[in-house]
Amino acid sequence: MKAWRWVAALVVVPIVLLGLGVLYLDVGVPVRRGAVALPPDGAPPAEVVTVYFAAVAANDHAAQRALWAPGQLPSLDSDDVAAVTGVRVVRQETYRAGPWDGAALNAYHHAVRLLLNFHVRFWPGLDDPQQPTSTFYLLVRDDDQDPWRIWGAGAYL
Structure with a gap:
């Protein structure tokens, strides 16, 4: 037996x-792999998204959520991300919200759209880290003294 x-x-x-x-x-x-300090309130949009990607790489959920506008959710699930490298702002332009954007986005007085290039490697590392990702990030704020916050991400912006 x-x-x-x-x-x-x-x-x-x-x-x-x-x-x-x-x-x-x-x-x-x-697993949280590190803590990321939030950018100062006067930080430009490019710095805000750079800190966001550092928070994704560190799997710091609190910092990720803090950098997004209220009611919006982070675009990357950092639990699935092994690394984010080579974050580069290719272009920044003023974004004019239109009636198709809805009342929530139109409530903000300032919006900018950033075109970003970056490399993201997912677990378990079967993807091609040499292939860059290019996508837009939309950042908003209501007042010149307010910090920029991420509203959304994707090619549709």
Whole structure:
């Protein structure tokens, strides 16, 4: 009877460990890897998005959420991100919200759109980190003294 328990343990334990390993690689690494200081209130939009990507790389959820406008959610799930490098602002332009943008966005008096290039590597590292990502980020503020906050991200902006 004792031999049966050893055989069961030798079969079950590796299966459980394999399952945990697959789950770990599938859902990412939800461990905070560092703390990121928020930019000062007068920081320009480019600095705000640069700090946001540093927070994504550090998996600092609190800093990520703090850099987004109220009611908006971060665009990257940092639990799935292994690294973000080469963040570069390609272009910055004033954005004029129109009636198609909705009342929430039109409530802000200042908006800028940034075109960014960056490299993102996801867990478990099966992607191509040499392939850059290019996308727009829209930042808003109501007043000249307010800090810039991220409203949205994506090619649709």
